[in-house]
Amino acid sequence: MDKFLCGIDLGGTKINTVIITNKGEMVSSYTLPTLAHEGPEKVIQRMKETVYKVLEDAKLDVSDLEGIGVASPGPLDAKKGIVLNPPNLPGWIDITLAKILEDEFKIPVKLQNDANCAALAEYYFGAGNRTKNFVYITISTGIGGGAIIDGKLYDGANSNAAEFGHASINFDGEKCQCGSYGCFEMYASGTALANFAAKEIEKGRESVIKDIAKDGKITAKDVFEAYKMGDNLAKELIEREAFYLGVGIANIIMNYNPEVIALGGGVANGFDILYPIMIKTVEERCYKASFEGCKIVKAKLGQNSGAIGAAVLNIVFSKN
Amino acid sequence: MDKFLCGIDLGGTKINTVIITNKGEMVSSYTLPTLAHEGPEKVIQRMKETVYKVLEDAKLDVSDLEGIGVASPGPLDAKKGIVLNPPNLPGWIDITLAKILEDEFKIPVKLQNDANCAALAEYYFGAGNRTKNFVYITISTGIGGGAIIDGKLYDGANSNAAEFGHASINFDGEKCQCGSYGCFEMYASGTALANFAAKEIEKGRESVIKDIAKDGKITAKDVFEAYKMGDNLAKELIEREAFYLGVGIANIIMNYNPEVIALGGGVANGFDILYPIMIKTVEERCYKASFEGCKIVKAKLGQNSGAIGAAVLNIVFSKN
Incomplete structure (x- = not known):
């Protein structure tokens, strides 16, 4: 047995x-x-x-x-x-x-x-469905990932392959805690989304986000909550989040040309909300064949x- | 036989x-x-x-x-x-x-x-030396590349893996001919280097580059030539080129965590000149282990x- x-x-x-x-x-x-x-x-x-x-x-x-x-x-x-x-x-x-x-x-x-x-x-039992070339991205506090190549986990020279969150999408951007500048996760992680919200509210923007936030500490979840209530600031922030995700995913496609990309982590709970702008951004920023050859789906296995x-x-x- | x-x-x-x-x-x-x-x-x-x-x-x-x-x-x-x-x-x-x-x-x-x-x-007979996880980057008119993973060419869903030149390093940058924005090759290709030189000279910067250029058409090679002659503008441009290369290579390392990266193409003829600033930039923008686990060398097989x-x-x- x-x-x-x-x-x-x-x-x-x-x-x-x-x-x-x-x-x-x-x-x-x-x-x-x-x-x-x-x-x-x-x-x-x-x-x-x-x-x-x-x-x-x-x-x-x-x-x-x-x-x-x-x-x-x-x-x-x-x-x-x-x-x-x-x-x-x-x-x-x-x-x-x-x-x-x-x-x-x-x-x-x-x-x-x-x-x-x-x-x-996700490759074996989830959204990857054993597709030979598969990329998983987790969008949570930070952004991480993993790549399955030719049906095998690819972890590189020392288990640091597919560290998508710390590839730069803006070489002239602000310094990241990792030491680099303008990293993908500084724009598209859940933490980034919450920080962008906090900044706007500090500037005096009206929004229900601050009423939703417990103890005044805004989370990405609060922004999605506010979005569902029709909040204007939340709408702007979520659109920007979707755009940044699209930018980072396009770069991953240009690197890996995978057949399937699955998005997991807390922010991916808003997959359906993020999808339209995210996918439009990916399409604009990828080779046509690479875009058409890649399905972008929500991860299935959760926590x-x-x-x-x-x-x-x-x-x-x-x-x- | x-x-x-x-x-x-x-x-x-x-x-x-x-x-x-x-x-x-x-x-x-x-x-x-x-x-x-x-x-x-x-x-x-x-x-x-x-x-x-x-x-x-x-x-x-x-x-x-x-x-x-x-x-x-x-x-x-x-x-x-x-x-x-x-x-x-x-x-x-x-x-x-x-x-x-x-x-x-x-x-x-x-x-x-x-x-x-x-x-x-390069993997079989050149700078890759059959190192299992190997990336080749060609820096010429454009920037292209190829990845060897676990000793095999990885070409993705439809032969478009490792299209490093069209991953964006500046999501808000100018539009590239590929349709995306701020692509790596818009900053670090031979064409980009020549264009940056032409722009500076148009603005009235003094430089021997324009004397070296045949028929007034500046090439990347002319900029390297001027650098060797001690030209100030050429020095600035080459330093910027080395920096941009470092940015793009750091992103490749965060994606692939390879053991060896070899640089080929015309611009790589200036490898020794570019190396100090390039490697400093890569080090600043990578995980320590990934940087230390990766040798960056000049390709060996030429044309x-x-x-x-x-x-x-x-x-x-x-x-x-």
């Missing part, structure tokens, strides 16, 4: 762990808060706890698993299974996470960038995509 | 045809002017002529060839072997070039984008890279 696959999505705020079959069927899942401020040792303890819990819920033993995959924020050394120093995991410096978990569970553990895992999940993709790492890499 | 490989580089100004061994050793080569204005029929006749000539010079028969590869300007349909409608080949509309040559020579004929062929050649890469198509695709 085929074994089961376990995937852990290690996020800055929560640890989401799943067991799936090799057809992508969900067997069990469990989520704990990361409590990242407690440092790596305690976080890893909680990761182990989630694995034991999903095994118990599924009435399975560790020996029923093909392996464990971990989706982690970057930067990391995927080949060596080491988490280097992710900004949202304080205290994590060169943690040999794969080895630590292998020592605990005595089965193979693979590590991969979280956006790459989501790309794998489980990281954990599912992590689980899949064990299939993918055992084939290489 | 291993068979020989024939490659034809169909350019807007010349047809360059070679026979090589499968180790990349040059056996014979021959060049004819394309005379593109005479239309596809006459150009294809001259292509055939070059093949018969390189066979004769090498004292080989068609049956000694594994196959023929053709490097063609895009857009094309590589899989079907059709040249669609390249701007610099007037009258070429949906020409079934591979089939026409197969009918003549009765051996397999493969077609591929010229920059992709150059990438293949024969297109034809050599075309010849290699027959090895590469027979392996798939």
Whole structure:
């Protein structure tokens, strides 16, 4: 009988762990808060706890698993299974996470960038539909991505391929926290959308956005909310968001010429609202054949995509 | 005994045809002017002529060839072997070039984008040195490129992957002839460098560039010439060129995270002059690990890279 696959999505705020079959069927899942401020040792303890819990819920033993995959924020050394120093995991410096978990569970553990895992999940069981050349983009606090080339995850020299959020779309733009200038995510991430809204409101623009925002802290979700209520500022901001997304996606198409691009992350919840201006912008800024050869769709797997993709790492890499 | 490989580089100004061994050793080569204005029929006749000539010079028969590869300007349909409608080949509309040559020579004929062929050649026999993840960029009249991923040419859904020249580095920039705005090649191609020079001189800037330029028509080469003579304007322009190259290369690294990038094309003749500012810009605008994991070098094969890469198509695709 085929074994089961376990995937852990290690996020800055929560640890989401799943067991799936090799057809992508969900067997069990469990989520704990990361409590990242407690440092790596305690976080890893909680990761182990989630694995034991999903095994118990599924009435399975560790020996029923093909392996464990971990989706982690970057930067990391995927080949060596080491988490280097992710900004949202304080205290994590060169943690040999794969080895630590292998020592605990005595089965193979693979590590991969979280956006790459989501790309794998969408490729195998979601919007990618096993289309040979597939790109996944997550538009959330930041913008990340992953590329499947010829049916295999492409992660480059050191797991940093498809870092779309930090390709520049304006070389003369403002400095990004990454050190570069005018990065795609400075214009089109959820954070950027919220910041643009806050700036306009500070300037005195009338808008329901500030009434919607809890504690005065505007989020991208608030802007979409206001848009649905017919708010003028929200309409302008969402149109600009759609335009910026189009610019960045056109660049991705000129680089990768993929057959399918799937958009995930919180901002992609507004996919239908963003689509018309986004697609018009992509069309204007791409080769005709490349545009016509590429479907742009909404990702399907939602918040489980990281954990599912992590689980899949064990299939993918055992084939290489 | 291993068979020989024939490659034809169909350019807007010349047809360059070679026979090589499968180790990349040059056996014979021959060049004819394309005379593109005479239309596809006459150009294809001259292509055939070059093949018969390189066979004769090498004292080989068609049956000694594994196959023929053709490097063609895009857009094309590589899989079907059709040249669609390249701007610099007037009258070429949906020409079934591979089939026409197969009918003549009765051996397999493969077609591929010229920059992709150059990438293949540099990967196998040049600066790429068979490094698994390799990107080639040609900086000439325009900017093109090709990507080798996991040791194989990656050409995407329809041979338009790695069209780096038409990814935007300034979404609000001027309109490009491709329809997009602020494309990389509008800033960093040889044509762009020459245009920036012409504009400054029109504005009345003193420079030896205009004395060097033949018939008053400034080329990128003239700017490099003036630079070597200590010309101030040329120095400024070359520094700006190096900066723009750095911006575009950083974006390529964020997309592809390759192990090696090789720069070819006329502007890359000034590689050593451009390198310091270019590499500083790349470093500033990339993830540290991605920058450190990537060597940026000058391409090695020069003007024969297109034809050599075309010849290699027959090895590469027979392996798939």
